[in-house]
Amino acid sequence: MAEFHLPPPTPFLASPGEPAISWLRWYSGFKNYMTATNLDSDDVADGRKRAVLLHCLGIEGQRIFQSLGDCPTYKDVVDKLESHFGPRKSVILERHRFRQRGQRPGESISSYVATLNEHAAKCNFGTLTDEMIRDQLIEKTHTPRIRERLLMEPDT
Incomplete structure (x- = not known):
């Protein structure tokens, strides 16, 4: 099978201000990227998944993430970002x-x-x-x- 290279998704928050799209929509696209590149498999180290997610957040997204506290696992990162950027429930x-x-x-x-x-x-x-x-x-x-x-x- 021929290998192909898929570019990462557009950064969620590359610069200060409001994100261009909602967190839920961006994260859905990110999960598709992880699946298409086989980065979501159980064989991929949790630390690598975490690093890919943080990289794809963009510079401003990473800055905000660093202020949210310690998140040692990929799931912790997703939960923290969901809580911060996700829709407010009313x-x-x-x-x-x-x-x-x-x-x-x-x-x-x-x-x-x-x-x-x-x-x-x-x-x-x-x-x-x-x-x-x-x-x-x-x-x-x-x-x-x-x-x-x-x-x-x-x-x-």
Whole structure:
């Protein structure tokens, strides 16, 4: 098999300022690079994976990383970078999105319920998850028959 050389991804943060793309998108591309170059195999030393990731961060990314504390393993580095650069999670925002999500024209009930489940997973509803999905379905479905049936169910 012919060997090919794949250039590393564009540095995540080459200079001060905001990254050009989100951490999640960049890291997804980085993982593809690691797979394509076989650097993600178990045979590759953890220290090498760590060094490749840090190299690909770019100069400013490396500077920020150095301020985040000690990370001896590749997984530690990824976790620390994810925590620093990853999206901030807001339960309030996720609940707002959940409550705004109505059934779209032409969307099946099963697809709508699946989407509600995905949104609810980010909302920390705990034991109330099923009830919240039911209430959202009652409120935002385009199918009156389903709404009526759910409204006729006993509270238990």
